[in-house]
Amino acid sequence: MNLLTMVMQLLQGMVITTEVFVLTLLFSLPLGLVVSFGRMSKNGLLRILTKFYISVMRGTPLMLQMIVVYFAPYYVFGVKIASSYRFIAVIMAFSINYAAYFAEIYRGGIEAVAVGQYEAAKVLGYNRFQTFFKIVMPQVIKHILPAVTNETITLVKDTSLAFAISVAEMFTLAKQIAAAQTTIMPLMVAGLFYYIFNLAVAAGMEALEKKLSYYR
Amino acid sequence: MKLLEINHLKKEFDGLGVIKDISLSVEQGEVISIIGPSGSGKSTLLRCATMLENMDGGELIYHGEKAAWENEKGGCTYAPKNDLKRIRKYFGLVFQNFNLFPHYSVLKNIIDAPMSVDKISKKEAMERAEKLLAQLGLTDKKDAYPYQLSGGQQQRVSIARALALQPEILFFDEPTSALDPELTGEVLKVIKELAKEHMTMIIVTHEMQFAREVSDRIIFMEDGVIQQQGTPEEIFTAPNERVKAFIGKFVG
Ligand SMILES: Nc1ncnc2c1ncn2[C@@H]1O[C@H](COP(=O)(O)OP(=O)(O)O)[C@@H](O)[C@H]1O
Ligand SMILES: [Mg+2]
Numbered sequence: 001m002n003l004l005t006m007v008m009q010l011l012q013g014m015v016i017t018t019e020v021f022v023l024t025l026l027f028s029l030p031l032g033l034v035v036s037f038g039r040m041s042k043n044g045l046l047r048i049l050t051k052f053y054i055s056v057m058r059g060t061p062l063m064l065q066m067i068v069v070y071f072a073p074y075y076v077f078g079v080k081i082a083s084s085y086r087f088i089a090v091i092m093a094f095s096i097n098y099a100a101y102f103a104e105i106y107r108g109g110i111e112a113v114a115v116g117q118y119e120a121a122k123v124l125g126y127n128r129f130q131t132f133f134k135i136v137m138p139q140v141i142k143h144i145l146p147a148v149t150n151e152t153i154t155l156v157k158d159t160s161l162a163f164a165i166s167v168a169e170m171f172t173l174a175k176q177i178a179a180a181q182t183t184i185m186p187l188m189v190a191g192l193f194y195y196i197f198n199l200a201v202a203a204g205m206e207a208l209e210k211k212l213s214y215y216r
Numbered sequence: 217m218k219l220l221e222i223n224h225l226k227k228e229f230d231g232l233g234v235i236k237d238i239s240l241s242v243e244q245g246e247v248i249s250i251i252g253p254s255g256s257g258k259s260t261l262l263r264c265a266t267m268l269e270n271m272d273g274g275e276l277i278y279h280g281e282k283a284a285w286e287n288e289k290g291g292c293t294y295a296p297k298n299d300l301k302r303i304r305k306y307f308g309l310v311f312q313n314f315n316l317f318p319h320y321s322v323l324k325n326i327i328d329a330p331m332s333v334d335k336i337s338k339k340e341a342m343e344r345a346e347k348l349l350a351q352l353g354l355t356d357k358k359d360a361y362p363y364q365l366s367g368g369q370q371q372r373v374s375i376a377r378a379l380a381l382q383p384e385i386l387f388f389d390e391p392t393s394a395l396d397p398e399l400t401g402e403v404l405k406v407i408k409e410l411a412k413e414h415m416t417m418i419i420v421t422h423e424m425q426f427a428r429e430v431s432d433r434i435i436f437m438e439d440g441v442i443q444q445q446g447t448p449e450e451i452f453t454a455p456n457e458r459v460k461a462f463i464g465k466f467v468g
Binding site: 122130215 | 266267268301304305307308309311313315316317318319328329332333334361362363377378381
């Protein structure tokens with residue numbers, strides 16, 4: 001196999017990797033907000049439940065969570081697992097896992113907004129919805145951006161865990177090619193791709209941070 | 217006409233009475249200063265009047281409309297949400313530490329509430345804002361962000377923000393306490409000008425000379441009660457023992 005075919009194959013894997021990355025962010029970013037609301041709820045039971053959920057998600061390996069999600073339909077419900085379910089299982093596991101991390105980041109950001117901001121908004125007559133989306137959220141986003149960048153970069157690397165249930169993302173393919181051809185080259189190339197991916201992510205986040213630096 | 221009436225207000229924190237039976241009524245155009253030692257409940261009184269705190273007893277009436285009243289269970293019942301929304305429009309509040317929205321420019325801080333709360337057009341909101349900015353000497357700062365302004369300028373913006381909603385009564389909670397001494401003058405001057413235009417105001421302040429000049433009535437609060445109230449002359453020339461001791465600390 002020449003270098004070009006190998007790179008082409010890895011790029012196909014890169015498409016799957018990117019899909020896992022984008023879909024996970026798409027689901028976990030809003031889900032994390034919902035979880036953070038639960039975590040800060042006035043309802044004690046809801047607070048305990050979300051706290052427990054977050055601690056399990058953060059306290060057990062993502063790979064284990066993914067395998068559980070993948071095999072649960074079979075072992076719990078006796079449903080035969082279709083191969084198309086692999087990708088779905090990855091997205092589900094990644095989303096609920098990252099939502100827990102994002103929830104804690106949101107919570108920190110929301111709690112860092114000064115009470116005075118809520119009080120000013122209340123006296124001015126903003127309703128709760130306006131207060132949250134016009135006054136609080138923009139300040140939260142600016143505050144949490146560095147932490148979200150960290151998680152996002154971790155996510156790029158975590159996509160490689162999908163190899164554990166044989167989803168054909170880049171790392172899975174790189175490992176297969178490396179084994180078949182007995183060369184370390186595909187792994188090196190994959191590493192380079194992850195690195196470039198993350199450079200792009202970091203650059204994007206930095207641009208966003210810069211855009212929000214018009215105020216303090 | 218009575219703009220505000222507070223009857224037998226009570227407020228407790230953790231079972232401790234912070235406001236013990238305060239009654240107060242405010243006429244259109246009146247300027248009232250509230251003075252008193254720290255911890256005497258001045259902020260709590262303003263926060264109850266502006267509905268940032270729930271009262272534990274008594275009633276709160278704006279323009280004859282009841283916002284809160286005492287119920288049989290010995291607490292307070294508040295008017296339905298929609299009534300409160302309307303009642304909130306009667307007043308504005310200027311905070312000690314401004315609480316401007318940091319992500320909004322000066323102009324946006326002033327026009328946003330009129331537009332998104334009162335639903336007035338952008339054109340009208342801008343006209344109001346321009347007028348206020350000129351009046352408060354902030355025209356050249358309208359595109360600045362709060363962090364780029366001095367404390368005195370920030371406080372003037374927050375006054376403009378409150379005035380843009382055209383409240384009938386404006387509360388100030390120690391509007392100059394967070395400012396360097398050389399910046400208090402510009403804020404006090406703005407409040408004095410508002411007083412000349414007969415804006416109804418209730419001002420918690422430690423600036424005795426200012427209170428004396430600007431007020432129609434001065435209220436001295438201590439331990440959650442009104443110890444003495446009267447015209448500036450009455451308060452400063454014939455203070456009771458407690459007031460004398462308090463004012464004495466300021467004169468030195
Ligand atoms: N949110 C609160 N929780 C508990 N105690 C409070 C709270 N707000 C004020 N207090 C107490 O109420 C008293 C009056 O406070 P405050 O109204 O701020 O006084 P002032 O403005 O005259 O200095 C103080 O003893 C203060 O500690
Ligand atoms: Mg106070």
